[in-house]
Amino acid sequence: METEHNYFREKVWFIINTIQANQLFVHSNTLLLKYAPKTLLTDFLNPQPHRSKKSTKKKKKKTSKRGKAFELPEILTLCILNALVPNSAMLLVGGHGGGKTSIVKYLGRMFTGMTMDEAEECILRGHPQLTEEKIIATLNLPKLLKEGQEKVIWRTFATSFWKIIDEVNRCSPYTQNILLSLLAEGKIKYYDSVLDVSKYCIYATFNPNDVGTFELSMPFLDRFGISVPISMPTSQDLSQILRSRDEKLGGYDELVQIPEVLSEEDVLNIWFEVGEVPCSLEAENYIHAIIREYTLCDRIDKGNSDYLKPSTGLCAGCHYNIPEKIPCSNCDSILSVRVAKDLLRYGRALTWLLGMPEITLNVIETVAPYVIAHRVKYVDRFLNQAPFWGNKYAFTKNILKMVRKRFLNRSKAYKTVDLLREGKAPDDALEQLKTFAKIDLIVHQDLLPLAKKLDSKAYREKIHQISEAYHTKNVDLLVKIRKELLYNMDFPNRGYLISMLNEKIRVLTLYTFNCSLEIWNTIRFTVDSLIPQFSRKLRESTQRRGTYRLRTEDIELEVNVTGTNPHDIVNFSFYGGEMARKLRKEIEKNHQNMLKTMDELLQESKIAQQKKEEELSFLESPKDGTSAQKSLDLLSGEKKKSLFSDDFYEE
Template sequence: MPTNNIELIKALDKIRLGNLYVHNDELPDINFSSESLKTRKVYLVETLASINALVDRGTMLLYGGHGGGKTTLAKYLGQVFHQLSKDSIENCILRGHPQLTEEKILGSLDIAQLTGAKELSENASGEKKVDVIWNDFVDSQWKIIDEINRLSPYAQNILLSLLAESSVKYHNEPKRLGNFTLFATMNPKDDTNSNWDMSLPFKDRFAVALPITMPDYESLSTIGREKDKSNKLDNLASYLDNFDLRKAQEEVRELKYSEEAELLINIIISSYRICDRISKESNDKITVENGLCTKPSECHYYQVNKVCNKIINPLSVRVKEDLYRYGKALAWFLGDSEVELKHIKALAPFMIWHRSSLSKIFKKEISESRFDAGVFSLNIELESTREIIEMICSEFEGLFPLLQTFEKVKMGKLTTAEFKEFTQRIKDDRNNFLVTKKEIIPILEQSYLPVYNEITTFNNRIERTNDIQELNKIKYELTDRYDIPNRQFLADIIEKKRRKIGSQSLPPHVFKLSFKDLNLIVAKECFELEQIIKSKFNSNFNPTYNKTEVLSDLGEGEFNLSMERLNEGSGESSLRFVFQGKEDHPIFIFLKKHNVG
């Protein structure tokens, strides 16, 4: 169970007690597991903002009116998590403006080289080039985009690769970014005609979106009374002085999922996509608002308790990946030992509402029903998404046993008789689930039934052996077995088992090599390492500082090999390699020979 979360919560409490930033909305149905935090409330804004820093490449959109504390929150947390000064934080901010150019976003060419006052640099191919001086916003691990809706479509496109691929390019000079946390703030449209709509693909790059309301009456009683607020702001960098963010992120990545939570994520993504009559992802002309769901008699699934007739756009695969990552971060933040249903239910609305679109009729019904009950929605998109998630979770309760059994089918855990019984049971009319009708039943009958005995044989062989060579043999046999529907699933099991066996039997060896001229030395002495580096970096061998690069994985190859660039000061740097494999391997021999630390 995570323990460092307590240290983080205490730092957040200091901010709250200092009246620097206060929002009292709570995350529903969520509590801390740590004994010392049992009575502590789980505040919505600080929780979602904090877990955005606990994942790799966290991206969050804060939406709300002017003066609601959106940028302030991002600045404070940057000082706390990265021990940054107020001035350093200001350098991390990209302020939205319609006239923002590529140079103001990314960087500029070295003026000294352009004027001849300084020699040109050489690239890996020996060609002369002008260096790019990257802006602090690009280099910083903590990034803030203020008023992002004031960025033109041109500026949004420049940022798209940063958000999507963690890389940027300026004057043909690519730059791979290390791990970062990014917050973007967005105000409602004003009357200055300087706001731009954000495209759905651009919004899809933000994992979390949170509408920020103004502080409530209780909070307002403390705001503005602080006589010496600047002193507290100067101390923010010391609030988490001994907190290791990288270690916390590693702990987050290592957290496991309950079977229910993992399957719920899959069902949420599927429920947004599946339709009994059309492929939503490949048709934008016929929608639930335009001919698809206008006549209830034409579709068996046009029902009040079904979500398919309420969803216009399906979700991207990124939503699955983001829910998986942020689910772990929320569990860690709360002190839980694994990700459970409650974590996914709590997070899903905030990770989906801005990345899809729902039927206007459905949103109107939600708004009117709440209005009649005296409840006034602040954000109908978010509130409607909450309802969709509730409906999916309600159906999931009856669907879960069938999904559990289907997982056993993929693992070859059922006998032939049990498999045949399941294929009949799942077709029962009482199991009125769209995902079973459209996707599970067809694959059971068409793909699994003809080869199920062979699937059980493959799974038994994988389960019985602890020999890496035998696992390699099984994986090779699966390579051209296109008739095995769970071939990729079996390959994943083999990779995980290889990784586990290798990790237990092969000790890790740590080496430190000087970065200077290393690529030239590798090219002369170690062909195997040269090929790996070339495939990872192409011709631009310039690893990002303090970012662990996985060069080889025991799950797929003969050894584990990771690399991290370290700053040694005075312009010098080194590379820290961790090798886990046989000691007679050429890469191990090379690393040992050139080890300087």
């Protein structure tokens, strides 16, 4: 089991080490992550030398209190985290010549197996004259003129998994709207044709000091989950760069310097693993605190105020107007729900990369500045003063220090609310929260109103009933309670209870399997026979890769398809009540021998890929010296038709 979980992680660390060892990107800025030593796997870290208990007794006591810090290469790590997050978009901010586009091309080669020439074809060069036809698609003019058919030819940028937008701020507002549609909907429409781009990884470079650029709108920036500042190399960095081999003389060796490490299918498998990383309650509360500290206002709803903002006098005379201690008066804009989701996603990615068991508060604090800085409008008079001088990333880190301090001071309030959720709170719980509310806006507007809903006899009885059913593993009772709550609209804190019930049922009944697509095409008929309403989506899961989530009142099924070849890997899991038990019984009865471990599936996939490459190698380098076109002519008419017919390439 350990091998299964570490296979892809080792590959990603190999990419990091290869880029550093071959000096493909040299930059000394580091990403500092504080952690407790016991929570981090040592597989990818340099082990400390062994010391006797006598010599380390005092130091060990000191370390256990203060913890340790792990340093990662800042820019490289954040770029890699973006590849580990499903359907991600990243903004690389910096002046020209900093290596922004180059590092993304290297990662595209190593993460997807594309050649450097193919990576170049995936780049969309930003300029004001970009049109829909240059970005997305064009029409097949011969067919249009001769047959009157509107046959769409999709551009490489639209169809590629790895997408690069160079100098995105050179794109006009019209172009930004086209890209926003891609990021928001995962689909591109051109005439009557629709292209599904639900699986992608986007990197955009941004030079804020360039001339002839356009302002990027806040909704557009909000679609980028993370950003990183690309500063110029230090003297030590330049020394390493100058001593490395001149790539303009001999180029790069794609087999050694920039090897193919992963494939698109492997990346989808990684996405599935990253999505399974749990989040601690403390980290989850910290995410809530970050969003609310930026958003809350005691006077108005900042998100719906057109003119009155902290920069125009909104905070004058306010009880909470302490800019050096309370974040709300430092920013004019709010943080969207997407920020909360992205904090969780990138927190999961970093946790997975380091092999930690769950997301911690320190992990969220590490990624938060890069998730937030480009999406918020700060008050200029605070941002531009010493020691920040307009640096949004440094200013964001300072704001997050305030958030963390206030969050830790609020810890007793969170514990009180947790006790109320569990039905174990003391009689004076509300009075305690009312005292906190006088000095804390989050307690005043969020926690106290919630506590009043939780402080009811009906809620306490229901939570005790759920707790007893969970400890006795009475799944049928949990399912019954959930069904009752679904129809009881007036029950206090109903949404939280349903969410908690789903999680408890998931813990007790989660079944996870791995198989090849070929085997999944057989198993899906077993699922279809029990749950006919899933039929259409199950059939679709054999035709294109993606993640499919299907649910009824009694079962929730998730299918992760990494590719459309017979040996591509499918991960599927489900949980629920009676129907989930029936489905598991049928799968184990009819398909148990077909299910394999991840290691076995990976090995089969490699063998199948090698065989496929050998069969098609004659197309690239014919042994008899004939051209590739002549070799194609040797194919039978049927095979030639299957390779090049329009139907073959359509979804």
